[in-house]
Amino acid sequence: MARAAVVGAGMTKFGVHDTPLQELFGQAALDTFDDAGITPDEVDAFYFGNAMGGQTENDTHLGPKLASHVGMAGVPVQRFEDACATSSNAFKNAVEAVEAGVHDVVLVGGVERCTPETGKDTPEMTRIFASASHRQYEQPTGLTFPGVFALFTKRHMHEHGTTEEHLANVAVKNHGNGSLNPNAHFGKQTTVEEALDAPKVADPFRLMDCCPFSDGASAVVVVSDDYADSFDAPVDVSGIGHATDVVPIGDKEKPHVTQAARDAAAQAYEQADTTADAMDFAEVHDCFTGAEILASEALGLVGEGEGGPAAAEGRTARDGEIPINPSGGLKAKGHPIGATGTAQIVELTEHLRGTAGERQLDGAERGVAHNLGGDAATTVVTVMEARE
Template sequence: MRDVYIIGIGITTFTRLEYPLSEIAAYASMGALKDAGVTDVDYVLVANMGSARINNQSALASAVVDTLSLTPAGAVRIENGPASGASAIKEGFMAVASGMHDTVLVVGAERMREVNNLEATDFVATLTHPMAEYIYGVTLPGHAAMFTRLYMEKYGVTERHLAMVGVKNQNNAMLNKDAHLHQKITMDGILDSPEAFTNNPWVAEPIRFFDCCPVSDGGAALILASKEVAEASGKPMIRITGIGQATDTLAVHERPEPTDLMAVRIAAQRAYEMAGITAADIDVAELHDAFTILEIAESEEVGFFEKGTGHLALERGETAIDGKMPINPSGGLKGKGHPVGATGVAQVHEIVVQLRGDAGERQVKDARTGLACNFGGFGNNVVVSTYARED
């Protein structure tokens, strides 16, 4: 297998974008092409979850490759729920590693705000089991809530821990110009003042409004390249060291231990094995905090902390930008936003920014290795990948 490097990155601001979806994807791609200093690629992968349903546009990859005038390069749309982004990176990795292509554009984009929030919630809920979950009105916040309740019962996680994740990530996002939420929040405002629970109402008990990521539009893009192309580009040499993917039952209730995110654990193990490293070797991580509980749970399953102790590490400030194991310096999904198809790519965008040392005020000191966890479904399709700077 050939080594694969990331030589270009691009991103749109995550917010509500009043552009056609293909232009959102193209804008992010143009940034990545420019950053890499290339005008041509062999292959284009477009990660997206909902174009056919919420934007009334199918075969999105054909539109994106055409908008960018990259024809006749091959182009494929990857739809793998919220893990579409990292899944596309994995396909791009394999395309370069196999020797089939030398330069691959991976772009993730989503335009969810074209429909109202109720429709967006319903659209995301369609990834649940159609007969055993969806019909009952199960939503992703609903899954997260049932999971949170068990986690609280079993490990002593409290509402305060959840709020701490939200405050940390939303305040990290203040330092990220591309983040969706540029709104400071305080523990007083969302948990302690007499008005806190009206400011921060239930979404699905026991999780509240500020425990959930916003619904965003946005795009992010990467240029993957072989070693020869990467060296010629003169960009920092950031290598994809490992990628692991794992699945779990579609219906959450079928899992033997409902607080266990088996697919995260196995995907991480596979990535570490491929990279020849352990969790202790990671300097900075982007985890999939669509709900605050997920940052805590994933930080345990990928091996940063013992199972059931993630919230204690959070309390000690270990996951802050200047902590021992910085998590979500970009703001995470919670602060940066969650355009579903773009998220997995945007996480890696942040890792590259960090490893290049270009993160400005949110820079993790001396970051040389990074990890991204892109969590699809409610833990039923997960991709974990690791990165290292080699120059």
């Protein structure tokens, strides 16, 4: 089967924006067109992600609105909603469309505004985020996502001896990486001591264990294999997997192993005819520091129970054995839900092209992205490689 390739990538700075959704996305899309060297009229289709526009801004029929705003009126548009995995699922479907020969050139991206600029304060945004949990069994208890991932992490601590200091080391690493990323929400470094002194949010998580609400947009251009060589520096999508897990979390047999991630990773590695050992770096969904530890093990980047020690020992640092989240991750780069998945693809693309600036990883030839949704019930895993 012919593979797809990414030939253009762009994103806004993640943070607080007072820009309307369509203008925020327009910034990322136009940068992506420029990077690919194409114009909007060369795009066959538009797949995009937005998870919460209806709840946060009373803005739902976004497909034609965004297409019109960036000069693509008339193309078929599909909006995706998969909680935090929203735009990575859009990306997966775009990849499959070009591999199947349905389209040759597809714009894929996502946009979200999650900060008080939407008119919603933090408690209200937390409630809206929690709508991705089980409506009958979890929402009535008041369980929100800091609590969900705290439960996963506490179980991991029980099983493997993971400590709060391990979590703090993940935060320190990702803030250090974010300080090198001009598009990161947080560019300030931190220390283990500062992280451990921060207020508790949901045991064992402290404030520095939690990613921020962010506004932002990201986009990529995906093309068929036949078209890829006509572009500068295409990056191949060699494998992509998508899996789900049981909901609610009380029914998960082993909540700390994030089974959907393991299943999606197995699919992606099999498609790419590769293994976790061949990955040079990873972007994973660290909505909380504990989530990065779970993801690193689920992807096979470290052994069972080694996620915490690997961070503390520097094995997942930018200069370590397997760099994880050189972008700063959700923890420092930020988390505008609908834009997060394709932002990971932007990061992989830049490292594999050698254009990631100060945070560039030397000799990166192959990377993996992991984007989950809700209570880890949806996960998309993507393997990408520099084209020879």
